[in-house]
Amino acid sequence: MAGIRKTDPRLWSSLAVMRGSVGLSSLHFCVPTVLWLPHQPKHLDLNGNEFTLPNFKLRDIHAAIPRNCFRKSISTTLYYVSRDLCYFLLTAGITQIFVPLIPNLYLRFLAYTFHTLLSGLILTGIWILGHEAGHNTLTPSPTINSTIGFILHSLLLTPYFSFQATHAKHHQATNDLKNDTVFVPQSRAQWIEFFFGRDANPKSPVFAELAEDAPLVSLWHCILHQLLGWPGYLVDNATGVESKHGFPYASHFWFFPSSLLFNDSQLVGVFLSDLGIGCMAYILWRCVLTFGWWNMGIYYFLPYIWLNHWIVAITYCQHTSAIIPHYTPEVHTFILGALSTVDRPNSFLFSIPLPPNPWRSAISINIDEIFWHNMNSTHVLHHLCSTIPFYHAAEATEAVRPLLGKHYHSDSTPLWKALWDSQKNCQFVEESVGMDGSGVFMWRNLHNGGKNSAEGMRDSKEEERAIGFAKSFLRCLFFDKGLVIPPPKW
Incomplete structure (x- = not known):
């Protein structure tokens, strides 16, 4: 997992292959037809919101x-x-x-x-x-x-x-x-x-x-x-x-x-x-x-x-x-x-400021x-x-x-x-990662000067989210077939 980045489809293609090789009958209790991705692309402002x-x-x-x-x-x-x-x-x-x-x-x-x-x-x-x-x-x-x-x-x-x-x-x-x-x-x-x-x-x-x-x-x-x-x-x-x-x-x-x-x-x-x-x-x-x-x-x-x-x-x-x-x-x-x-x-x-009085202090x-x-x-x-x-x-x-x-x-x-x-x-504008062609551009800079760096925030949590999702998938697949995987909160 350490080598997988947010733009790398290897994890998700391999999971799809696993799903296909095991068969739908053994997975329909725990996995929906559409696999959730580690983060759905979204527009993020400079503050990461x-x-x-x-x-x-x-x-x-x-x-x-x-x-x-x-x-x-x-x-x-x-x-x-x-x-x-x-x-x-x-x-x-x-x-x-x-x-x-x-x-x-x-x-x-x-x-x-x-x-x-x-x-x-x-x-x-x-x-x-x-x-x-x-x-x-x-x-x-x-x-x-x-x-x-x-x-x-x-x-x-x-x-x-x-x-x-x-x-x-x-x-x-x-x-x-x-x-x-x-x-x-x-x-x-x-x-x-x-x-x-x-x-x-x-x-x-x-x-x-x-x-x-x-x-x-x-x-x-x-x-x-x-x-x-x-x-x-x-x-x-x-x-x-x-x-x-x-x-x-x-x-x-x-x-x-x-x-x-x-x-x-x-x-x-x-x-x-x-x-x-x-x-x-x-x-x-x-x-x-x-x-x-x-x-x-x-x-x-x-x-x-x-x-x-x-x-x-x-x-x-x-x-x-x-x-x-x-x-x-x-x-x-x-x-x-x-x-x-x-x-x-x-x-x-x-x-x-004014001296204290019964009506107003400033x-x-x-x-x-x-x-x-x-x-x-x-x-x-x-x-x-x-x-x-x-x-x-x-x-x-x-x-x-x-x-x-x-x-x-x-x-x-x-x-x-x-x-x-x-x-x-607010130095320049560009589309959010994964939103190329959306036509919506948000402010960015080269020194990550927002309250939170939008790109840095995603990079730092991406691997953690991917690992968590993979563990949930494998646990459900091999041990807890009766459980349904809840949608991950990206």
Whole structure:
């Protein structure tokens, strides 16, 4: 048995021969017609847990959502838009008036730093409102939605109509390995070639050492991912399926017929988006000349860098996790893609301790609820039904959770840790062992960085299971013919 591996059929063919040579009459009391294998092939995620394909009808999911969740309100939308803009202006005004009065240089530096962080959180919420406008969920009027979205996204240097078009494709092909527009993972061979070159030999001892978990390398990749991910995606479709073509043909700013991202009917919108970006760039330049680089850095450019970071962190963690599958186009469906996302409730929660009192011992500040319009905690629902306004998304999420059961993915891991874990452990995707051709790909890595190594787990228990099954078979065959072998629990 020591030489038998999980892919070696010798044990099972020999048992079949034994069964045939002894005869069915002597075995029918103890062995069923079909022999159980040492492990039935199954989809295993990076943590070693079994994944099964969900089987839902979209109409059943929509039927579970209360009808009031689909209602759109102009007044509610205008409230949130004006509120977020007031947040930003008020924060800038308070900083401009009071921070220069702080005498200590280091405390003043900390105050300015806190301002850039807070303003970045607020700008992210404003960007999310523009994203919602692209889904036509803010108001019943597409014209009003487009106007609000175009203004908000142009203020934040995001090409509104261009992003709206590619984002719609993303919703239709979420986690489709050939058709998704963002965060498309690499195969094992692609990943090795990208990081180690074409001549890399995975069987080399040197390669094994290089492939080990290296926190500094992971940190460097994470920094580049967070700083350059969003502009890289806009400029040359970084992490998208067309990224290999790069700028200009895979750019969100390319409004010519040679574009790989847009059809002819969308090119006018791309041009208008570029025009909005150009106008905002001119306004920023005039502001720099008027107020100086220091003020513009504090009140716009540094918060904008935080905005870039949060956009990438939020969306990356929503679509990248050890438990999330990807699919080939032949297997992918809208439902499978929509359920291949993760809600992250309370993943950005601050608790401020207070002196004991009869009512409360701490203040909890939920960034997602206060600034990000619950985008981080209702993303699964957003993919299942993107026409629901964000201010009804929490109620709709609670309505569909019982129906989805185990296929609803939610993770309250702090966002920073989730980002780090995914960057470090989710390196490439491939089909589970024995599931070749299934079209279902799970995350893997070269350093077995999941909570349990899926492959290692199977390798370590395979021989034990095979021996146990063989002993049960032989004992039943020669000694206990009156007993029935129970199905082994693989």
